[in-house]
């Protein structure tokens with residue numbers, strides 16, 4: 001059975017390893033390797049904030065991936081998501097379930113009005129996932145970040161609750 005649970009302190013090394021793996025890191029806007037201290041500071045700064053949901057995605061208690069949902073404006077109830085599958089489980093169909101369950105968690109449990117995501121141009125799997133889920137492209141930011149000394153563009157995607165409900 002697939003489920004989400006809150007990320008715990010004992011997950012820190014595992015999640016940091018996932019995040020620093022080349023197959024995952026290459027899709028992030030910052031390419032620096034996250035240090036243990038930086039990772040711990042990020043976790044303890046955010047883990048108890050009501051606006052931040054740091055979650056581990058599991059199948060039968062086997063950790064498969066990470067999800068964060070962050071609400072920057074409480075009244076608007078819109079959440080920015082970020083997610084990844086553990087490097088050893090990439091490309092095995094778990095990502096599709098992770099995103100489906102993430103949207104259920106956001107729209108049903110958190111009562112979100114909108115979920116939004118930023119995708120680096122060229123991350124074709126993520127672009128495809130957003131389109132298949134019914135997200136609309138809301139923005140295209142040119143030369144928004146630098147990856148390996150090259151300027152890169154970013155897509156902004158958004159999905160409203162009504163669109164998600166009609167898409168089921």
Ligand SMILES: CC(C)(COP(=O)(O)OP(=O)(O)OC[C@H]1O[C@@H](n2cnc3c(N)ncnc32)[C@H](O)[C@@H]1OP(=O)(O)O)[C@@H](O)C(=O)NCCC(=O)NCCS
Pocket residue numbers: 023024027082083084085086089090091092093094095096097117118119120123125126128129
């Ligand atoms: C995006 C991500 C979560 C998808 O998870 P996954 O388990 O690898 O993907 P799945 O196996 O569920 O496949 C999802 C779709 O992508 C396709 N896909 C998966 N791996 C692929 C690959 N290497 N090349 C091309 N397509 C691929 C699958 O065929 C599937 O498409 P389909 O529905 O048409 O069959 C995962 O690749 C990941 O963690 N990527 C790095 C971090 C990232 O980009 N996060 C999103 C930031 S916005």
